[in-house]
Amino acid sequence: MSTPAQVWSYRTLILNLAQRDLKARYKRSFIGWMWSLINPAATLGIYTLVFGFFLKGTAPIGGNGTLNSFAIYLFCGLVLWNLFSGIVNTSIGTFASAGPLLTRTYFPPECPMVAGLTTVVLQSLIEAGILMFFMIILGNVSWTAIMILPIFTLMACFAFGIGLVLGLLNIRFRDVSYLVGIAMQVLFYATPIVYSLDVVPANFQRILLLNPLTTFVYAMRQAVYSLELPTLNNWLVMVLAAVTSLVGGWIVFGKYAPQVIEEL
Amino acid sequence: MSAIVVEDVSKRYRLQTDRAHSVKELFTRRDRDAGTDHFWALQDVSLEIEQGSMYALVGHNGCGKSTLLRCIAGIYRPTSGSVKVDGRISTLLELGAGFHPDLTGRENVYMNATILGMSKKQIDGVFDEIVQFAGVEEFIDSPVKIYSSGMFVRLGFSVAVHVQPEILIIDEVIAVGDEEFQRKCFDHLYTLRKQGVTVVVVTHGMATVQTMCDRAIWLDHGVVQLEGPAPQVAQAYLRSVNQAEAEHPIHVVAAVSVEEADSDGAPRIKSTPGLKPDTGIAPEGEHWGSGELRITAVEFLDVAGVPIEILPGGSPLRIRVSYDCAQPIENPTFGLAMHTEGGVHVTGTNTRLCKLLTGVVEGRGSVEYETDRLPLLPGTYMVSVAVEDQFSQHTYDRYDLSWRLRVRQDSDLVMHGLVDIGGEWILRDDAS
Numbered sequence: 001m002s003t004p005a006q007v008w009s010y011r012t013l014i015l016n017l018a019q020r021d022l023k024a025r026y027k028r029s030f031i032g033w034m035w036s037l038i039n040p041a042a043t044l045g046i047y048t049l050v051f052g053f054f055l056k057g058t059a060p061i062g063g064n065g066t067l068n069s070f071a072i073y074l075f076c077g078l079v080l081w082n083l084f085s086g087i088v089n090t091s092i093g094t095f096a097s098a099g100p101l102l103t104r105t106y107f108p109p110e111c112p113m114v115a116g117l118t119t120v121v122l123q124s125l126i127e128a129g130i131l132m133f134f135m136i137i138l139g140n141v142s143w144t145a146i147m148i149l150p151i152f153t154l155m156a157c158f159a160f161g162i163g164l165v166l167g168l169l170n171i172r173f174r175d176v177s178y179l180v181g182i183a184m185q186v187l188f189y190a191t192p193i194v195y196s197l198d199v200v201p202a203n204f205q206r207i208l209l210l211n212p213l214t215t216f217v218y219a220m221r222q223a224v225y226s227l228e229l230p231t232l233n234n235w236l237v238m239v240l241a242a243v244t245s246l247v248g249g250w251i252v253f254g255k256y257a258p259q260v261i262e263e264l
Numbered sequence: 265m266s267a268i269v270v271e272d273v274s275k276r277y278r279l280q281t282d283r284a285h286s287v288k289e290l291f292t293r294r295d296r297d298a299g300t301d302h303f304w305a306l307q308d309v310s311l312e313i314e315q316g317s318m319y320a321l322v323g324h325n326g327c328g329k330s331t332l333l334r335c336i337a338g339i340y341r342p343t344s345g346s347v348k349v350d351g352r353i354s355t356l357l358e359l360g361a362g363f364h365p366d367l368t369g370r371e372n373v374y375m376n377a378t379i380l381g382m383s384k385k386q387i388d389g390v391f392d393e394i395v396q397f398a399g400v401e402e403f404i405d406s407p408v409k410i411y412s413s414g415m416f417v418r419l420g421f422s423v424a425v426h427v428q429p430e431i432l433i434i435d436e437v438i439a440v441g442d443e444e445f446q447r448k449c450f451d452h453l454y455t456l457r458k459q460g461v462t463v464v465v466v467t468h469g470m471a472t473v474q475t476m477c478d479r480a481i482w483l484d485h486g487v488v489q490l491e492g493p494a495p496q497v498a499q500a501y502l503r504s505v506n507q508a509e510a511e512h513p514i515h516v517v518a519a520v521s522v523e524e525a526d527s528d529g530a531p532r533i534k535s536t537p538g539l540k541p542d543t544g545i546a547p548e549g550e551h552w553g554s555g556e557l558r559i560t561a562v563e564f565l566d567v568a569g570v571p572i573e574i575l576p577g578g579s580p581l582r583i584r585v586s587y588d589c590a591q592p593i594e595n596p597t598f599g600l601a602m603h604t605e606g607g608v609h610v611t612g613t614n615t616r617l618c619k620l621l622t623g624v625v626e627g628r629g630s631v632e633y634e635t636d637r638l639p640l641l642p643g644t645y646m647v648s649v650a651v652e653d654q655f656s657q658h659t660y661d662r663y664d665l666s667w668r669l670r671v672r673q674d675s676d677l678v679m680h681g682l683v684d685i686g687g688e689w690i691l692r693d694d695a696s
Binding site: 012013016017020023024027028100101102103104105106107258261262263 | 341353367
């Protein structure tokens, strides 16, 4: 198992891998990195239309007392969801595509994983920046928005731990990538993103709260939309989820990655 | 001082066929027998590599050489035993591994060099050298997917040797480039060695082993057959290969027959009954000619006229060229040539050079070239045969590099290279 310090000593490599992915991603496309903005924008537009307009989804009143936009409310949750699903999916893909490298030269297998993580976090930070831009225009800002940073960090840890394990499993069992596709859809709707938790019947609320993502999205909206601090309880759930996932994932990955690499 | 110490390393692989490929199989395959689903790629391999030396791993394909290299490089973990490495490793297990086709040569050089452990500043320092060595100056800012395979290989090699490694691990990759680049690579490896870099290579070129390496190990099915000074190991290995070949001969001397030309005049090669199938024609061999006279068979014979497949070095040889001539031809020139597999022209002669008039040739017949002692050293030689007109200006029929003549070594090897010059050392004491 590589220690975080060992992985850190490979930071130039990690940076280069991340840079390579970013550079290669939009090579030979006309508007290049703009795609990374258009994609979430399109998703946001579709969800707003379907869930806000057709299904008449409503949002609570924002922290400044006047903001009442379903699109913005949705966007808060979507940014966090994109971070989660982006990390999980990228981790799965990264480990498989790093195979040729890993079997031909030695470096900690965690490196490409961290590089993949970095690209997704960067993307999500841009999305968060756009969210904040709208919040400023709409006059719905407060210092509580700073909480995005710890929430993002915890979410990244949570998702990365899961991604590490799934990335490994995906090499052994080709079923994983299909299962993950379905699980992601289920999880998306099992998390109050396109709706708010209050519209769900009370018994179901309890079930939804078993999903740590519910807490993450709730905390995010508290901080950015309602301009209130997440509760201590929220923080506990998030920290616990993040630490368990990351530590568990890191250990499992460190233990089995060398074996799996031999089969790549 | 040892740069690498490998102690009792064994490596067990799981057989991929016996592995559950899907979650379903994991649950349904209960009959998996724990004892049969793996094999040992390496068994108790021990070796020690001096710092600054060049070490070779030899053996047939699948003998565990690459696994051993990967264990030394730290890519694979040995199942048991230990590997101690002292120094920074640069690996060259596959050229251009990690090159991203859409990125430019420049971007890929930086990427690859970082993988091999260099910082950006260090790369800046050697970048020009890397590009120059690879000879891809004009293309360095184009995506590598437009590179020819040669350029790809050269750039990959160039990066790997310029990252100032202390230990360089190379897996058969050098064999890919053209002759000139190969020579350049070996020159560079030689320079690196003089600077104290330890080099570990996997190679099938015994000439490389004998002339460049200090020590070598010969593996067979993961078990060490011999470890010692490189020339001895190479000889022992060659001897065993020769033996195996003599026991299971490959049909080297084959005869070809040429069918009637197609309507467009292009001759076709086809085996005919009674002649051995044309397995002896090397795939890379070329065949052309106008076809008035056709070569129907080429045979290598020993002194008694019996076809032979592998020739002991320094023994007599007769090469018989049979032909079929559709119309009378005056003084055709029969010629033959031998090249090494690497393309070096070893020898060649023809009846015109020997001032031999062949007279008017018509119908079926054969020509033989005879020598009492073929002075070639062990190896494989590619034989070409041609029949031309009396001025060597028109080609009736020609097979280039189409037959393999294998020369085997019976006694201890006393010479390197291609030709046995047959001399001997004499020590003189001037004082007397």
